[in-house]
Amino acid sequence: MSAAHALIAALRDPARAGDGDWNGLIAAARAEQLIGSLAYRLEGRDLPEKVEAIMEAARRDSAQARIQALWEAEMTRRALAPLGVPLVLLKGNAFHAAGLDAAIGRSVGDLDILVPKASLEAVEAALIGAGWERLKEADGYDDLYYRRWMHELPPLIHRTRDRMIDVHHTILPETARPKPDAAALIADSVALDPGSPPGAGSGLRILSPPDMIVHAAAHLFADGDLAGGLRNLWDIDRLVRQFVAADPAFWPALAERAQHHQLRRSVALSLRLAARLYGTPVDRQAAGPDRVTDRLFAARLLARNGWGQPVRPALRLAFYIRSHWLRMPPLLLARHLWAKARS
Numbered sequence: 001m002s003a004a005h006a007l008i009a010a011l012r013d014p015a016r017a018g019d020g021d022w023n024g025l026i027a028a029a030r031a032e033q034l035i036g037s038l039a040y041r042l043e044g045r046d047l048p049e050k051v052e053a054i055m056e057a058a059r060r061d062s063a064q065a066r067i068q069a070l071w072e073a074e075m076t077r078r079a080l081a082p083l084g085v086p087l088v089l090l091k092g093n094a095f096h097a098a099g100l101d102a103a104i105g106r107s108v109g110d111l112d113i114l115v116p117k118a119s120l121e122a123v124e125a126a127l128i129g130a131g132w133e134r135l136k137e138a139d140g141y142d143d144l145y146y147r148r149w150m151h152e153l154p155p156l157i158h159r160t161r162d163r164m165i166d167v168h169h170t171i172l173p174e175t176a177r178p179k180p181d182a183a184a185l186i187a188d189s190v191a192l193d194p195g196s197p198p199g200a201g202s203g204l205r206i207l208s209p210p211d212m213i214v215h216a217a218a219h220l221f222a223d224g225d226l227a228g229g230l231r232n233l234w235d236i237d238r239l240v241r242q243f244v245a246a247d248p249a250f251w252p253a254l255a256e257r258a259q260h261h262q263l264r265r266s267v268a269l270s271l272r273l274a275a276r277l278y279g280t281p282v283d284r285q286a287a288g289p290d291r292v293t294d295r296l297f298a299a300r301l302l303a304r305n306g307w308g309q310p311v312r313p314a315l316r317l318a319f320y321i322r323s324h325w326l327r328m329p330p331l332l333l334a335r336h337l338w339a340k341a342r343s
Contacts, residue, residue, distance in 0.1 A: 003028035003308040008277050014041045022051050027308025032230045036062035036105030062105045066096050069108040072163050079130035083122050088114040088189045094206040102238035110164040117169035132156040171215050172223055173327050178262035185211050209243040210257040217270035218263050225323040229301045236270050237278040251283040
């Protein structure tokens with residue numbers, strides 16, 4: 001059993017953890033940024049002393065990461081509050097702020113937020129005024145690339161807290177073939193403060209449950225090379241289980257939103273792979289029939305050896321090329337790669 005298979009087995013059924021090699025399991029969990037999730041899944045179990053020490057350290061790190069993520073979200077809210085624009089948290093920050101099941105042990109890197117495109121200039125100015133700095137040269141190619149073609153501003157980093165923020169105005173690059181409805185994402189977002197009216201900028205917001213799944217699927221299958229994909233698919237598993245339990249009408253709502261955002265195929269693929277790898281209970285109509293290509297995606301997600309090291313370089317390269325192909329039409333992609341090669 002590869003380390004990736006062992007990791008999936010342990011997450012699905014903690015009783016199976018340690019069937020193989022603990023070293024490989026822990027290495028894979030760290031490489032996939034799932035060590036915190038694994039640590040909480042194994043909490044309370046009878047583990048070898050050294051393994052339990054590693055798991056306890058991971059739980060402490062996850063708790064600290066949660067505090068830091070919530071603090072960054074609050075600092076951003078304070079910086080942008082005078083603008084009165086909707087501020088929607090994305091990804092792990094949203095999970096932690098809303099106390100979702102997907103937040104348990106979830107690692108958090110950059111702070112990702114979604115704001116209206118028309119507010120980007122004001123938002124960037126407010127953040128810079130509050131201590132964030134640009135990482136890209138203002139007149140460089142990378143800066144132009146972000147502002148003209150991407151779905152977010154060039155990344156910013158806080159000068160004293162050393163924390164990055166990614167300011168999105170939609171969830172896929174402008175050049176991507178699917179065109180998600182960014183205005184609808186914001187309009188249907190949910191206030192974390194129940195007293196905050198729709199569209200208000202007085203507090204933090206998160207995407208609606210169906211849109212949260214749509215965004216996770218878009219990030220995984222329509223905008224990347226599947227690096228870190230096991231963690232993103234675990235997010236989808238946790239979210240689906242919680243949302244379905246809370247709302248019997250979730251599946252029709254998800255189908256409608258996936259179609260509306262032109263991401264039906266990505267959502268269906270994410271559901272099939274979540275069911276295949278994590279045993280996620282999915283609606284077969286929403287997931288669609290299994291496809292031969294599903295095996296390629298699963299193989300990419302599982303491309304680690306018994307020590308947790310990446311393998312199948314040709315397959316990984318193919319998915320890397322695919323990620324760029326999805327982001328840009330051929331002529332623009334050629335121009336972009338030429339400019340990067342010269343820089």
